[in-house]
Amino acid sequence: xxxxxxxxxxxxxxxxxxxxxxxxxxxxxxxxxxxxxxxxxxxxxxxxxxxxxxxxxxxxxxxxxxxxxxxxxxxxxxxxxxxxxxxxxxxxxxxxxxxxxxxxxxxxxxxxxxxxxxxxxxxxxxxxxxxxxxxxxxxxxxxxxxxxxxxxxxxxxxxxxxxxxxxxxxxxxxxxxxxxxxxxxxxxxxxxxxxxxxxxxxxxxxxxxxxxxxxxxxxxxxxxxxxxxxxxxxxxxxxxxxxxxxxxxxxxxxxxxxxxxxxxxxxxxxxxxxxxxxxxxxx
Amino acid sequence: xxxxxxxxxxxxxxxxxxxxxxxxxxxxxxxxxxxxxxxxxxxxxxxxxxxxxxxxxxxxxxxxxxxxxxxxxxxxxxxxxxxxxxxxxxxxxxxxxxxxxxxxxxxxxxxxxxxxxxxxxxxxxxxxxxxxxxxxxxxxxxxxxxxxxxxxxxxxxxxxxxxxxxxxxxxxxxxxxxxxxxxxxxxxxxxxxxxxxxxxxxxxxxxxxxxxxxxxxxxxxxxxxxxxxxxxxxxxxxxxxxxxxxxxxxxx
Numbered sequence: 001x002x003x004x005x006x007x008x009x010x011x012x013x014x015x016x017x018x019x020x021x022x023x024x025x026x027x028x029x030x031x032x033x034x035x036x037x038x039x040x041x042x043x044x045x046x047x048x049x050x051x052x053x054x055x056x057x058x059x060x061x062x063x064x065x066x067x068x069x070x071x072x073x074x075x076x077x078x079x080x081x082x083x084x085x086x087x088x089x090x091x092x093x094x095x096x097x098x099x100x101x102x103x104x105x106x107x108x109x110x111x112x113x114x115x116x117x118x119x120x121x122x123x124x125x126x127x128x129x130x131x132x133x134x135x136x137x138x139x140x141x142x143x144x145x146x147x148x149x150x151x152x153x154x155x156x157x158x159x160x161x162x163x164x165x166x167x168x169x170x171x172x173x174x175x176x177x178x179x180x181x182x183x184x185x186x187x188x189x190x191x192x193x194x195x196x197x198x199x200x201x202x203x204x205x206x207x208x209x210x211x212x213x214x215x216x217x218x219x220x221x222x223x224x225x226x227x228x229x230x231x232x233x234x235x236x237x238x239x240x241x242x243x244x245x246x247x248x249x250x251x252x253x254x255x256x257x258x259x260x261x262x263x264x265x266x267x268x269x270x271x272x273x274x275x276x277x278x279x280x281x282x283x
Numbered sequence: 284x285x286x287x288x289x290x291x292x293x294x295x296x297x298x299x300x301x302x303x304x305x306x307x308x309x310x311x312x313x314x315x316x317x318x319x320x321x322x323x324x325x326x327x328x329x330x331x332x333x334x335x336x337x338x339x340x341x342x343x344x345x346x347x348x349x350x351x352x353x354x355x356x357x358x359x360x361x362x363x364x365x366x367x368x369x370x371x372x373x374x375x376x377x378x379x380x381x382x383x384x385x386x387x388x389x390x391x392x393x394x395x396x397x398x399x400x401x402x403x404x405x406x407x408x409x410x411x412x413x414x415x416x417x418x419x420x421x422x423x424x425x426x427x428x429x430x431x432x433x434x435x436x437x438x439x440x441x442x443x444x445x446x447x448x449x450x451x452x453x454x455x456x457x458x459x460x461x462x463x464x465x466x467x468x469x470x471x472x473x474x475x476x477x478x479x480x481x482x483x484x485x486x487x488x489x490x491x492x493x494x495x496x497x498x499x500x501x502x503x504x505x506x507x508x509x510x511x512x513x514x515x516x517x518x519x520x521x522x523x524x525x526x527x528x529x530x531x532x533x534x535x
Contacts, residue, residue: 164379165340166375166377166379167379167381167382169337169340169375169379170375170379170380170381170441170444171381171391172337172340172368173335173337173368173372173373173375173445174368174369174372174391174392174395174444174445174448175364175365175366175367175368175369175392175395175396175448176365176391176392176395177364177365180395184381184391184395185381185382188381188382188383189382279428280382280383280384280428280429280430281382281428281430282379282380282381282382282429282430283430
């Protein structure tokens with residue numbers, strides 16, 4: 001007969017295996033379906049040409065406009081978000097130990113991180129109406145940037161909180177101020193994690209369609225200035241899927257493959273980069 | 284008669300409404316090794332951390348009395364902490380190298396205190412690493428991460444880092460307890476060699492170590508100062524029955 005401990009153990013083991021199968025399995029299914037449905041439409045023209053006339057009716061062309069647009073937009077957005085998030089995280093670190101205010105800011109950021117990106121898009125759209133602005137790369141960057149700030153800030157904040165207290169004490173006991181300690185020791189120790197957080201946020205930004213639905217516009221050409229409207233891959237997928245033509249729908253899946261590849265490359269890059277910066281980290 | 288480096292008078296401290304030290308009054312001699320001994324939880328570390336105000340990291344700290352270093356009350360809220368901690372160096376229980384190279388670790392304090400020109404830093408780094416007997420082991424790999432050193436080397440690096448800002452007082456919080464016996468011996472030797480130039484406070488709960496190192500002894504028990512005096516007197520002829528009991532291994 002099985003005793004209680006053995007039974008418990010096999011129960012939780014089964015639970016673990018089931019969960020991991022669901023997680024890995026569904027991920028695999030998504031990849032498999034996107035690739036199976038899209039691989040036939042994937043060709044070199046897709047990544048080298050912009051849509052020609054009638055592209056959405058099944059004519060020639062590619063989605064280079066959306067690929068470049070997405071890269072421009074997410075790069076701008078991640079720079080915008082980092083410039084705001086890092087100082088905010090520093091602020092939270094500087095006051096974290098003894099301030100209810102920091103706790104309040106943290107919970108507000110957590111709430112903000114849970115708001116759907118569409119709401120951010122709608123909000124920025126209202127601002128645009130107020131200042132009579134038109135949809136453009138710049139406003140797309142602002143939208144995605146604002147949407148990424150809470151996510152990125154809390155990620156960096158959590159990583160910095162994991163820096164061991166003994167490192168901070170070492171710096172303080174040499175006469176460094178709290179801020180100096182945060183700049184020279186905490187940030188340095190947390191750097192690999194910060195890089196990962198930034199690149200994960202980049203991935204979130206490039207994959208988000210809803211936030212830029214109203215604010216970035218959509219165009220068949222590659223933007224040449226911040227004031228031009230810009231196409232993004234997720235929106236390209238959305239529009240292509242929305243047509244009644246099967247071959248255009250198939251191109252949507254092919255675009256999905258391209259998006260997957262970009263995100264995959266970012267993941268690998270983040271692994272590589274953060275490894276590079278672990279040299280001096282104290283384990 | 285020896286000079287006094289630190290004058291502690293009627294010092295009490297409570298953290299989170301819990302009284303940790305009660306009414307401590309003692310003079311700590313200059314350029315000697317003073318061992319603070321006592322069983323775990325008697326307030327040794329808190330006393331040490333009061334002297335460089337690392338207690339500020341806790342919330343709800345209340346202090347009474349004074350800790351005077353050169354006639355300046357360390358507990359004064361208006362004191363320049365950066366300056367105080369430059370004068371009063373600390374070496375922690377476990378080695379805590381900073382996430383940077385060996386060289387950058389040693390000169391970290393210099394950079395903080397605006398003495399970061401290359402000539403000074405190179406000279407001071409070599410000087411301090413020699414003082415702790417680490418120069419020969421690391422001089423050809425100063426740019427390597429400090430984390431690659433062994434634990435014993437890391438602790439000597441921390442000592443060198445503390446020395447680099449030219450403190451007058453060194454606070455050692457069970458500085459050898461995380462090390463193997465040989466590395467511990469190494470640190471003890473360095474400290475003995477340093478005592479002519481620095482006033483060293485050494486917290487330990489290892490009696491034999493206190494006997495080896497100390498010129499002056501402070502015995503704390505449950506937050507109270509039980510006995511203090513020159514090491515040979517306290518060790519050979521303890522006056523208080525609690526000190527006697529502690530030495531005989533009745534508790535602690």
